[in-house]
Structure formats: structure tokens, C-alpha cells
Amino acid sequence: MIKYLILFSIAILFINSLHLYGQDKARIAALETSLQNAKTDNARLQILGDLCWNYSFISFDKSLAYGQQELKLAQTMRNDTAVALAYSDIGIVYTRSNELNEALSWHQKSYALRTKLGLKDKAAASISNIAVIYKQQGNYDKALESMMDALKIYTDINDLPKKALVLNNIGLLYMKYNKQEEGKKYLLEALAIAKQLKLTALESTCYYSLGTYEYNRKNYPAALKLCLQSLDIKIKLNAQADIGIQQNTIGEIYEKQKKYPAALAWFQKSLKIREELKDQLGVASVYKNIATVYTGQGKYDDAERYLLKSISVFSKLNAKDYLQDAYLLLASNNEERKNDHSALVDYKRSIDIKDSIINRESLNKINELEIKYQTAQKEQRILLLSKQNQIQQLEINNQKLKVERRNTMMAVGIVVLLMVLAFGWLFYNSYKLKQEARLQVEIIRQQDIATQGIIAAEERERKRIAADLHDGVGQLFSAVRLNLSSLMDRIPFAKPEDKDLAERTVMMVDESCREVRTIAHQMMPNILLKTGLASAVKDFISKIDAEKLKVTLETSGLNERLDSNTEIVLYRVIQECVNNAIKHAAANRLDIQLDRNETEISVTVEDNGKGFDTSDKEKFEGIGLKNILTRLAYLKGSADFSSAPGKGTLVAIYVPLT
Template identity: 35%
Template sequence: MKFALTLLLFCLTAPYQVNAQDQKVLDSLRRSLKKSAIPEQAQNLNKISSAYFKINLDSATAYANKSVTFSAKHKIFKELAIGYNYLGQMMYYKGNYTSSLSNFEKFRAVSIQIKDNVLTTQAINNIANVLIDLGKTDEAIQKYEEVLAISKKNNDKKGQSLGYGNLAFVYRYVGNNAKAINYIFEQIKIDESINNKMGLAYSYQQLALLYSQKNDFSNSKKYIDLCLEKFKELNDGRNIAITYDLYASYFSGINDAKKAIEYEKMAISLADKHQDKRSLAIFQSKLANLYFEEGNFELAETNFVQAISLHEAINLQKTIAASYIGHGKSLLKLNRLSQAKTDLDKGLSIAINQKSAVDKRNAYEALTEYYIRINESDKAIKAQKKYIVVKDSLLNENNNKHINELNTIYQTQKKEQQILLLDKQNLIQGLELNKNKLELENESLENDKKAFQINEQGLILQKNKVLIAQKQIETKAKEQQIKLLATQNEVQKLELLKRNIFLAIIIGILLISILLGYLFYNRYKLKQETRLQDEVIKQQDLSTKAVLNAEENERKRISEELHDGLGQMFSAVKMNLSALTEDLSFKNVKSEKMFSKTLNLVDESCKEVRSISHQMAPNVLLKSGLTSAIRDFISKIDSRKLKIKLETFGLQERLDQNIESVLYRVIQETVNNVIKHAGANSLDIQLTKDEDGINAMIEDNGKGFDATQIEKFEGIGLKNIRSRVMYLKGTVDFSSSPGKGTLVAIFIPFS
């Protein structure tokens, strides 16, 4: 019976994927660290960590730590979450499960804080992965089901693939292959629809293991080839190592021990290169198992001891049961029965606690052999029965062959003892016969006398033989009749089976027709709903643009009215009053001063009307764009009272007129709020444009307010800011606390 060790095939998620082989990319990222803006620096630190992840875990860990420190200092929460994720992964592959779990918990907490559902599902998934290795199977299943539920709610296809794939792994691990197969094919459907190569590769691994469990090595090899092709395309060294391990299992299954050992050593070498301690422990146990299958039990025992040591060093509970069981089997072959029983019992206890069907099967099989070796047939039969129950749950077969074999061995042993007893009795009888031979010779005369009587009896016996022969002929005739009836019965059964198959085919065709009809109807319904949603979104966009255009047009009209109407009237009043200055004679100096003040007020009113006119419809915004308009607006503010610093990134080209207009109004309103309410002397404005949209960050050093009670401070100005940003499907966040200034973060997407 071959010893099987289950590999962990779940996926640890990471947002950034950078090709570490492209040294130019790494050099470029490092050079840009100090030159780029603060958000980009945090992002680049995580990208460098991701790049090093495939080639050097220590360097990857160092950059992940830098990212966490930097992002926490500057409150860049998304990059902080990603940094915690990377640290969790580094610690996981180094075998430090306590630190790994702690970092994944922080990853989840920050993701929930920033309301990022995708990152939240990734965090929960990675926590479950650590729980699996710690042997907490039930807790892991709950986490994976939570991942699947959140992903379905948010229509996150990658998250759904993650949930289905990991649930398939767990249910295969505990022996529920029916559920595992359903989840695998659900994962494949999703991954094919979104071209998720990594997800497909993991599905192929799962199918390869399932076929291997059923000894269908042809299909197993097909899926191993497919997943190796995908992982090489993705340049994923750790999973290439796992695929080499699958090849080792395949060659072991077809009894090519030399090839199996060669591939297992390749897997160990690659895992060691990538500092993957958990895979190293698992592969070491697999190599020991291959030596066991080859019959090299001493080398197998030595390698199992190394595997157990590697497992215990990193507290890897999930696969340590298999190592103990393998060690026990090796000791059994080396006739170290007492120590073998200790390791088998320990491995079985762990397997039962973790619900590992494969490990339980192997433990019961080995214990059966142990009890046979010590001549405890009853216990051997009990262990064999448990072995067959677990085996049938994996192979879906009801087969009592092994129990019958054990019963046969037991009965054979009893018969051999009976034969020995009979041999002794025959020996005694032989001695008695020799003794009686002399007596028989003495009685030969009497036998001759009785010969006639014996001949007479012989005739009687011959007559009886004729009667027996006649009865045998009659018996044979009856056997022929029975065979004929049995043949007729078989023909009737075949006809009945043929009829049942025909009915099953008709029912199957009917069910498939109904299913196809339902699918076509559902597809048509989904298309209609999609069209309706697209039309609603289109109408909302048109409505938004109309509102913004109407508002800007009204501002322009009011601006023109102020400039051409009220402004001209004030100018005329000023001119007339200036003209009257020479013709008027004042009674006293006080009257003359009063007239001069009035003339100055008229002049100030002209300037104020002109300023309001320009603010409502600034020409510089229409002619030169957002950056120039904001600089023009800032230049009119007294820098002695409020020092304003403006930084822009990626705004060399003009934006959409609506976006420029909304951002200008929002920034204008925010600056006015700072002047009126903040009591600040410094204000930083940062505008950043990327492929997704435009970010605006406005931060002052004023007195701030309690952001958790923003509704108390939300007047018309803040409501205007929110409504304008919402028109463009953007977001606005206020971060402030008393005495620590205020940060306003605005994001407007392009699509």
C-alpha cells in the first residue's frame, strides 16, 4: 500500500505582481523612491517587496517593513494594508506562523477601516491559510466560506475563485471528494471567464491530486502538465516546485521509483532556493516515502526523522501526521515494533483531530500490519475494517476484500494448527499399526478363512457402485436443467437492464433540454437587465453634465451681468462723482473727507464687483486650464496671512471641462473655508493625475475639528463640495482632529 502525503495548494493573494527578473524595473523603482510623491513612494516600496518576493525573502521582508513604517507615518492606509499583507506572506513561507497570523489580522483591520472589500476578502483568505497549517480545519472552512460570501455579494470574480479553490482543497483534504469536485469546477468556470491563469493552475493541481487518489494516473499526468505550463508562464518558482512534487507522485504511482526520487529532489532544491520552509518539510517527507516504496527502509527512516524535525521547527501541523505515520511504517519494516506503534498512534491521533482522511487510511493500514505481526488477529481485523471504511470514502467503492483476506488468514492459521495436531495423531496411529502388523500376520489364516465372505461382500459393493453411478447420471441431468434456467434468467436480466438504460437516456435528454431552456431564458433576462442598467447610467451621466453645464452657464451669465451691468454702473458713478469734485464747494473739511470716503467706497465696490465676476467665471480657467486658474486664485490671497503651496503631478494636458470646473469650485470653497474658520497660516494643495482619475489633497495646519462629528460642522459649503464631487461619481473624505489641522482628500474617476 502506497503512502500518500497531501500538499497544501491554496493561494496567498497579493495586489502587485512585478517581474523580479527585469533588473531595470527594480533599479527604476529604487531610483524613483525619493523623487516621487509620497503616495507613489509607498506604492513603489510595496512593488519592490513584491519583486524581491520571488528571489530573496529577506530583501522582500525588509522593503515590506519600510512600506509599513512609511505608510503608517503618512497615513496612506491602502499601501499600509498591502504592506501588512506582504509581511504576513514572508513570515508564512519562513514558517513563523504566529507573526504571519498577526500581520494578516492587521491587514484585515486596515482593509475594513478603508472599506476595501477586495483587500478584506484577501486578508480573510490568508488568515484561513495559516489556520490550515496550524491544524484548525473547521475554523479555516468558516473563513473560506466568509471569503466566498463577501465576494459573491460584491461580484468579485477573483475572490469567488479564491473561495471555491480553497474550499475544494479543504474538502478534498478531509475526504469529501464530491464537494471538492463541485467547488473545483465552479472555480474553473470563473477563472476561464476572467482569464485568471493563476486560479486555473491551482484548479489543475487539485484535479491532478483527485485523479491520483483514484489511481487514474493518465488523467493525473494530463493536469500536472497543464499546471506546470501555467506556473512557468507566470514565473512562479514556489508552485513550480510543488508541481515537481506532483510529478514525483505520478512516477511513484506508475512504479518508476528512480524518476519519482529525481523529481522530488528537484522540488526540494527549488523550495530551498526560495526559502520556502513549509514546502521543504513536506517534500522531505515525500522523499522519505519514496525511499520506503523503493524498499530502502533505513534511508526512509532517516529522512522521515528529518521531515518530522522540519515540521516541528515551524509548527507545521497539517502534514506532520503523515510524517509520523511514514516513520512508523519504516520502523515496522525494520522490526522495531514498539517504537513503530508509538509513532503510528501519534500520527493517527493528529490525523483524526485534523480530519485527514488520507492520513487515517494510511495509519489504519499500517496498524493492521502491526497487529498481524504480533499475532493479534482480532485487533488486526478491527484496524482493517476502519482502513476499508476510510478507503471507500476516498475511492467511492464498497469492497470488503481485505477483511475477507484477514479472515482467511485467521482461518488458515487455525487449520494449520489442526493439521499439526492430526500429524501427531497419525504418527501415534502409525506406531500402533506397526504393532498390530504382527498380530495381523498371526491372524492371516483367519483372514483367508474370511476371504470368501469378503468376496461375497465385494459383489454387493459392485452392485452398490452401479446404483451410485445411476444417481450421478440423474444428478448431472438436474445440474444441466439448473444451468439452462440460470441462462434464461441472465437473458431476462439483460433485457430488463437494456430497457432501464433506454428509459434513463430519455429522462436524461429531457432534463438536459429543460436545463438548456432555463439557461437560455436566464441569459436573455440578464442581457435585458444589463441593457436597462447601461441606459440608466447613460441618463444619469447626461443629467450630471446638464446640471454642471447649467450651473456654469448661470455663473457666466451672472458674471457678465455683474461686469457689464452693475460694474459699469459703479464705474459711471465713480466717474460722475470725480467730475463733481471740482464743481462742489464743501462747507467744512469734515464734509470734504466724507465725500472722499464715499468716492473710495465706490472705487472699492467696483473692484469687489470685478473680483466676484472673475471668481464666478474666471477667464484663466477657460483659457489656460485648472493649474493656472488655481495659481491665479492663490496669487490673490495675502501670503503674509496664509502661505499656500501648490504641487501638481501629471497635469500637462487639459482635463475635461466639467472636471476642471468642479475641482476649481471645490478647491476655491475649501480655501475660503480655511481662511474663514481654520485659523491656519499654512496650506498645502496637491493635485495628482493617474490612469484611474485625479486625486486632490488639501491640508492645513489650523485648529481642526472632530471628524467623527462632521455633521455638526457641515454647512452649505461642505454640502456644496460633497454634491459637486458626487456629480462626477467621485469621493471626498475629511480627516481631522482638534488642534491637528484638516486633510481633505478628493478622488474623481475618469470613467
């Protein structure tokens, strides 16, 4: 079982320090350099506290040494507030090394002094630390009472970070009472505050706590995911003590899944760190978990050796919670080896340690072991008297086994046949689906080719008509204009009205020439082929009378040319939208935006005209709008029409570029 007390210590240590959470080598080196250069006692006091905190994650001896220096300097300065903080820092060091009696003594000193000084919030931190130790010692009632007192103080003073940490610890303690869902509520509330305040270390602690919840529910994949998520944060923070704790927990998860090699690998990682930190309780905890793996592998002698080593340390440290689990595991080990008498003794020890709480389940287990022990003695006597009966029974069983083996072979044959039929059906169905998918892809490809051919043919026809208009009709109009001018020079006009009529006729011919040229250019503008979409649109709108319709154009991302087909289609679509605004909208303003990014090009055409009802399907039956949608479908694009009577029209066009 994952030990909830581990999470308590992680969280509460954070409460008690105003120092930054982090103990990387660069920071520690910088602090030690600053200590040598510090010019005032106040500066030295702050740095000593920071060093005590940072080293508490990686070196018990150095952390304790700096904590004692901090206390000595605070006493010399006669700064009671600093003395109380030094008491707390030293208590944290002992808590991290799992020397619980020493830790409790120092935190009680800190609490008494802070209460005397009226430091309400600091006293609450001391209460929280004391609660952690009570919990580790198995005194859950006092632990919960202390946590509730601390929670009330933090709620009153609206200290959200510390409130969240206490909520996390209360949730874990509720789960220790086997009230999983009540505990989860507290954990989720703590996690919400951590995310709101962006407290990375606290968020990691909450993930780990929720991993404990999932572990208790035997949802091991979810528990593993949450613990690995928390471990990743601890590694980034270089929190060695916490890394060792969580590696041990991950090993427990793998052990529950019977992935014994993986479990042993994680336990060995944890053991290395805890030995380096001189964490006796942590080392013993890993011993107990390694014994669990060996028990699962049937290596009962190896398991017993590790269990006895862990029990020795747990007894020395008075770690009842751990000791109870160790004796329970030792009882299970002896039970597997048919050593029922020893199993009964160890199980009774486990129950006695568990705060004298003897429930129905525990009594049933004790009775079961007693019955098994007595039954084993009787079976030895019966065994001597019933050998003949056993031999006969073995012969009968042998006959039954042959029959069962024959039936089993028949059943296996039937199952294999059914599996072959099932795989055959699955293969056929998969082949059929693949063929249908290929057919659908080919249909879409043919549709694209057809659409592309239609649009290409349309553009070729536009080019031909434009060339005919420019080179044929245009030239004829030019010749007519030349002949008329020559005729006017040769023929005298008897009346001024005749001359005026001739001049108007020449003007009409000139206007016709310009109109033909404009139509030809619109059908296939040379500027589109030469300089691209943006220039072509700008040239197109420059020919519109600004007094009747003011048109603005904004472009971005069009420094490079688009594919020629894309440019032609978009030019035609914009041309159609502008023509619709001129013909139908009665607008006096038109805004065009062209924007290109890495994945798409978007076009918006918006006018302030009379608009139309977009829910009226008849409005979309016209050739113009159909052409817009058809052309865009060729480019895998789309067009959205947003309009209402009297509110203008917005056409939004999107064309993917990839």
C-alpha cells in the first residue's frame, strides 16, 4: 500500500518556508558564496535558512549544520521570530530524514514560541508540521484535529497556498480512514487552488495524492500516470528526497500489476537516493517493498530477510504504520510457506500495533489462521491413516484426467475452427471496406479532374473571346473611328446640327472601343498573368467609378505568387462578388480583404448595400453564386454568406493552401 504520510511531509515542508522551492547545485553554490560575502547578520540569517531548506532535499548532515548555525545566530541577535523559524527549519530537516521524535520536539518548540509572539499564521504552519508527525506515528485522531485547526486559520486569513496544502493532507488522511471519495473532494479542491495560483510544486504534490486515490481504487494505470506526471516535476526541481519517495511509490504500482522486474528497478533507484540522504525510514520502506516483490515471485527466504531488516528499523523509529504493514506481510509470507503458527504470531502483532483497533475482519483472519494451524496438525494424523484411500483416489483422478484431456482437445479444436472462421470474415470485411474506400477516392479524383477540366475550358474560352474582342471587334471599331474622322474632314456640313451629330457619333464609337477593351481585359487581364492576384484586383477596382462605389482593398501575405489556377479562380470569385454588389446591392462602399498565411488564404468582400435573406434558397439559384461555389469547390475551399435585408452583405471565402 502506498504510504500517505510521505505526501504529508512533501506538502507541509513547503508551507513552512518562505524560501524558493528548488535546490539545484547552481543555486546552492550561489547561496554559499553569498554567505561568505554577507555584511549584516540579517542577511546571514536569511541565507542560512535558505541553505538549510535547500540542503534538506539532498544532504541531511549539511542541512542540519546550517539549521543549527541559523538558530545560534538568531539567539545571538535575540530575534525570537527568527528563533521560531530556525526551530521549524530544524524540525523539517528531521522530518525529511524520518527521525520523528526529534522532529516533533523541534516543531513543538516552534509552535509554543510563535503562539507566545502572536504569529497566528506561523503557528498554523507549526500545527500542520506537528500533524504530519502525528500521522506518521499512527496517531490519526490528533493528526486530523491539528489539520482542521490549521485549515481554519488559513481560511480566516485567506492564505490560499497554505490552505491548499492542508486540504491535500486532510484528503490523504480521509483516505487513510478508507473514506476515499470524501478524501478525493479535498484533493481536487487543493489541485484547483494550485492551478489557479500556478504553484508547480504544489500541483505536483496534488497529482501524487490523486495517484494515491487511484491506487486505492486499484486503478493502477491511472495511478501510474499521475505519479509519473508528479515525478517529472520533482526531477525538474531536483527535489532528491521527493524523487526517492515517488520512485518507491511507482515501484509499488508495478508490484501490484505483478510486473516484478520493473518494480525492483524502481525500488533500487529509490534505495540509492535514500541511502545517500541517510533516510533510515525510507530505506526500511524500500526493504519492505522489495520483500513484497520477492514474496510475489515465491522467493520467501529472500523476502523474509528484507522484512526482518525493515522491521528492525521500524521498531527503532517507532514507525507503527510501517511496522504494522511489515508484520502483516511477514505473516502472509509464513502462511505461504505453510508455517501457520509463525503466521498467526506475526498477524497478531500486526493487529496489536494498529492502534488496538480490532475489527471483524481482523478477528476473522486470526480465527482463520488458528483453524488452519489446528487443521494442519489433524491432517498429518489423517494422512498416516488414509494412504490407501489416497492411492485409490489418485487412480480415479487419473481416469478423470484422461477424459478431461480428451474433452479439452475437442474444445480447443472447436475454438480454433471458430477463430479461423472469425478471422476469415474479418479479413473479407476489411478487404471489402478497403475496396469501397479506394472506389470513393477514385470517384472524388475523377470529379476533381472533371471540375478542373470545366474551369480550364472556361478560362480558355474567355481567352479566345477576349482575343477576338480585342483583335477583331476592337480593330473594326478603330477602323470605323478612323473612317468617320476622315469623312468628317472631307464633307462640309451645311448645318451645325449635322456636324454636332457626326461628332457625337465619333464619341460613341470611341466609347464602344473603350468598352470592348475593358470587357476583353476583364475576361483575361494581362496584369493577373504578369504580376499576380493582388495587382490584378487592384487594377480591376481602379476602373470602378469611386463617386458611385468607393472600394477599399487590404492585402497581406501576398508577396509571393500563388498557383496560377488558384489566382485565376480567386480573381473570378472576387470579380463576381464585386459585380453582384454593383448590380444588386445599391451600395456606396465596398471593402475587400486578402490575407494569406501558411495554411490558407482568406478573402472577405463586404458592402453596405440593401442585403438579402440568406435563408431564401432561391437567392442561391442564380448563375453567379453557383459559379462562386463551384470554383471554390475545385480548390477545396468554401464561402460563407452573411446578410440580412437592410444590413449589407459579407462574403467570407477560405481556400486551403496545403
